Amino acid sequence: SQQGEEDPQALSIQEGENATMNCSYKTSINNLQWYRQNSGRGLVHLILIRSNEREKHSGRLRVTLDTSKKSSSLLITASRAADTASYFCATRESGGGADGLTFGKGTHLIIQP
Amino acid sequence: EPEVTQTPSHQVTQMGQEVILRCVPISNHLYFYWYRQILGQKVEFLVSFYNNEISEKSEIFDDQFSVERPDGSNFTLKIRSTKLEDSAMYFCASSRRDPRTGEQYFGPGTRLTVT
Numbered sequence: 001s002q003q004g005e006e007d008p009q010a011l012s013i014q015e016g017e018n019a020t021m022n023c024s025y026k027t028s029i030n031n032l033q034w035y036r037q038n039s040g041r042g043l044v045h046l047i048l049i050r051s052n053e054r055e056k057h058s059g060r061l062r063v064t065l066d067t068s069k070k071s072s073s074l075l076i077t078a079s080r081a082a083d084t085a086s087y088f089c090a091t092r093e094s095g096g097g098a099d100g101l102t103f104g105k106g107t108h109l110i111i112q113p
Numbered sequence: 114e115p116e117v118t119q120t121p122s123h124q125v126t127q128m129g130q131e132v133i134l135r136c137v138p139i140s141n142h143l144y145f146y147w148y149r150q151i152l153g154q155k156v157e158f159l160v161s162f163y164n165n166e167i168s169e170k171s172e173i174f175d176d177q178f179s180v181e182r183p184d185g186s187n188f189t190l191k192i193r194s195t196k197l198e199d200s201a202m203y204f205c206a207s208s209r210r211d212p213r214t215g216e217q218y219f220g221p222g223t224r225l226t227v228t
Contacts, residue, residue, distance in 0.1 A: 033216060033217065040202075041222070042204065042220055042222050043156070043204060043206075043219040045216055045219065048216045050214065090217075099144070099158075099161035099169045099212040100159075101156075101212075102158070103155050103156040105155055106155075
């Protein structure tokens with residue numbers, strides 16, 4: 001898989017349920033960031049987790065990072081219809097890597113009311 | 114809450130024309146970036162800018178692209194001679210801290226359509 005690959009590609013759940021999205025990457029990283037994008041709109045920054053962190057919370061969001069497996073997960077608890085969007089992970093490579101973030105293709109999340 | 118702004122929201126231009134996309138980063142941020150997203154594809158890094166010079170650029174950022182910070186607030190991306198394949202959403206981003214540790218905040222994007 002490519003750097004920053006999200007899984008699944010699409011996810012449809014009922015409002016109130018929890019949504020879990022996964023991200024895998026290939027290289028060593030400084031940090032991993034999750035973004036949300038509503039259709040045709042800009043990228044909204046959700047959370048950043050550093051390579052020396054294992055878990056981070058922000059409101060209904062919980063992000064985990066396993067650097068040994070080069071993977072991260074984003075959990076959205078008690079989902080709402082407004083959470084319908086595409087979610088992307090983006091990594092910043094370490095060891096003199098690019099300043100720019102490397103994005104995955106995203107998970108398209110649909111919350112059914 | 115401060116945010117990155119971009120103008121215009123949509124730009125239509127003919128092939129071969131020059132376009133300038135404008136961005137106003139968050140005021141106390143020091144690092145600036147341009148990305149693009151071709152319809153249905155991944156967001157791709159173009160260039161980073163710090164201390165009034167290009168810090169890094171990707172393979173996409175060839176000689177037809179240039180960036181400038183003409184004053185203390187604006188950050189621009191110029192495409193000298195547009196091609197059909199330049200049609201994409203262009204995002205500006207900024208961060209307060211360096212890329213190793215800093216969150217990158219994105220603007221709403223400019224949709225560029227080259228006809």
